[in-house]
Amino acid sequence: MKFVELNNGVKMPQLGFGVFQVPDLKECEQAVLDAIDSGYRLIDTAAAYHNEEAVGAAIKKSGVAREELFITSKLWVSDASYERAKKGIETSLNKLGLDYIDLYLLHQPYGDVIGAWKALEEAYHAGKVRAIGVSNFYADQLKNLILTCDVRPVINQIEVNPWYQQKQEIKLNQAEDVRVEAWAPFAEGKHNIFQNEVLAEIGQKYGKANGQVILRWLMQRGIVVIPKSVHKNRMEENFDVFNFELSDEDMQTIAKLDKNESQFFDHRDPETIEQIFGSSLSQLKQK
Ligand code: NAP
Numbered sequence: 205m206k207f208v209e210l211n212n213g214v215k216m217p218q219l220g221f222g223v224f225q226v227p228d229l230k231e232c233e234q235a236v237l238d239a240i241d242s243g244y245r246l247i248d249t250a251a252a253y254h255n256e257e258a259v260g261a262a263i264k265k266s267g268v269a270r271e272e273l274f275i276t277s278k279l280w281v282s283d284a285s286y287e288r289a290k291k292g293i294e295t296s297l298n299k300l301g302l303d304y305i306d307l308y309l310l311h312q313p314y315g316d317v318i319g320a321w322k323a324l325e326e327a328y329h330a331g332k333v334r335a336i337g338v339s340n341f342y343a344d345q346l347k348n349l350i351l352t353c354d355v356r357p358v359i360n361q362i363e364v365n366p367w368y369q370q371k372q373e374i375k376l377n378q379a380e381d382v383r384v385e386a387w388a389p390f391a392e393g394k395h396n397i398f399q400n401e402v403l404a405e406i407g408q409k410y411g412k413a414n415g416q417v418i419l420r421w422l423m424q425r426g427i428v429v430i431p432k433s434v435h436k437n438r439m440e441e442n443f444d445v446f447n448f449e450l451s452d453e454d455m456q457t458i459a460k461l462d463k464n465e466s467q468f469f470d471h472r473d474p475e476t477i478e479q480i481f482g483s484s485l486s487q488l489k490q491k
Pocket of ligand 1: 221223224225248249340361362387388391392393398430431433438442
């Protein structure tokens with residue numbers, strides 16, 4: 205496993221395992237057990253995935269020492285205020301059954317971000333979380349947080365895949381010493397990514413599949429990756445990316461695949477914000 209060092213000195217595996225869209229707790233527990241058995245040590249969950257209990261159960265059953273694992277969870281928008289975030293962190297700890305979480309993220313740049321961040325800072329100083337970061341923050345939102353708060357985020361988890369390469373955002377995050385972590389590294393399979401001929405041609409040179417080429421392309425740019433699969437053979441395939449290196453020419457060929465547009469939704473579109481996050485945000489007004 206390759207590790208990256210975060211801006212607070214904490215070391216994090218560069219390749220991990222994500223559990224978004226695995227709401228069935230038994231299936232999630234088995235997937236995490238299979239992932240740990242395949243060699244993964246970084247597990248990425250979130251309050252909003254409703255499977256923190258299953259991740260916690262798998263951690264216990266795995267028999268792997270706690271300090272060898274790196275567990276990430278995230279605070280949802282409906283808890284994005286100082287008071288609610290304090291409770292949200294405790295709820296994540298309880299559901300995971302852990303004394304500490306390795307990395308805790310603000311899941312979205314909405315709500316009372318500054319208040320919620322204060323609660324994350326307190327949890328960090330109290331040793332309940334080893335590192336704190338954000339997700340889906342654009343560079344201006346990140347700058348606002350950095351200029352306002354005491355503890356600099358260690359990570360920004362954003363969508364990065366061959367169709368949405370985020371070159372400018374990655375540059376701006378790196379300039380702030382904030383590590384980029386790619387969600388949906390495979391764009392969840394959109395536009396037949398696993399069959400794409402350009403990626404396949406590159407993969408053939410190394411005896412690797414498209415998914416492995418993508419993970420390698422991201423990792424060679426210093427990005428942390430957290431592919432998801434509920435199939436053990438795919439978990440193993442996605443983990444088998446440490447024995448080859450893409451050439452500069454391969455990297456440039458992949459750079460040309462950029463469609464420069466999110467494969468899911470635009471986090472800056474007011475209508476989308478209302479549709480996806482409106483009801484969660486309205487909960488902040490109620491309490
Ligand atoms: P992804 O990892 O890009 O793609 C997952 C899809 O690819 C699944 O349908 C999976 O199918 C398939 N797959 C995986 N490996 C494969 C392989 N080797 N060959 C063929 N198909 C393969 O999508 P994601 O789950 O959205 O993103 C990864 C993680 O990022 C999430 O699980 C979550 O932890 C995180 N995330 C964070 C945010 C955020 O807002 N912060 C948003 C989205 C995701 P099977 O499962 O059926 O194998």
